[in-house]
Amino acid sequence: MAEKKKKGLIQEFKEFISRGSVIDLAVGVIIGTAFTAIVNSLVNDIVMPLIGLLTGGLDFSMFNIKLTGDSALMLGSFIGAVINFLLIALVIFLVVKGINSIHLKKPEPEEPEKAPRLCPYCRTEIADDATRCPHCTSILPDDACADEAAARAEAK
Numbered sequence: 001m002a003e004k005k006k007k008g009l010i011q012e013f014k015e016f017i018s019r020g021s022v023i024d025l026a027v028g029v030i031i032g033t034a035f036t037a038i039v040n041s042l043v044n045d046i047v048m049p050l051i052g053l054l055t056g057g058l059d060f061s062m063f064n065i066k067l068t069g070d071s072a073l074m075l076g077s078f079i080g081a082v083i084n085f086l087l088i089a090l091v092i093f094l095v096v097k098g099i100n101s102i103h104l105k106k107p108e109p110e111e112p113e114k115a116p117r118l119c120p121y122c123r124t125e126i127a128d129d130a131t132r133c134p135h136c137t138s139i140l141p142d143d144a145c146a147d148e149a150a151a152r153a154e155a156k
């Protein structure tokens, strides 16, 4: 009984590990960690110096509001963190957009075009499930009895 239960647990664990989503998640976390380093470097080493150049070497961490004693509201570093976040989000957005456009470039197999259904009376293209022609307003026959209906129309 206990043996059976143990086997069940091992089996369950094997299934849990071999499920694709667990591996995907692990890969995602590892790639994400490596990716974060790249994005951080891009923001800190390339984008921030450029922004510093544009703002004339303005350092946001200088803006502090002194409170009593040694404590101070570090407003500047908070603003810097917000700007960092926005830049990271922008960079990630651009990267994801680029990756998506690569995915979308795959040519999709086009469905073979079906010959359009024609009104037997005026030869206008009509919807497959139409019961009346929008052009000549004839009541459309089912395809099965189309010949019969055409014959009846001719008799009139």
Ligand SMILES: [Zn+2]
Residues within 6 Å of the ligand: 119, 120, 121, 122, 123, 124, 133, 134, 135, 136, 137, 138
């Ligand atoms: Zn018609």
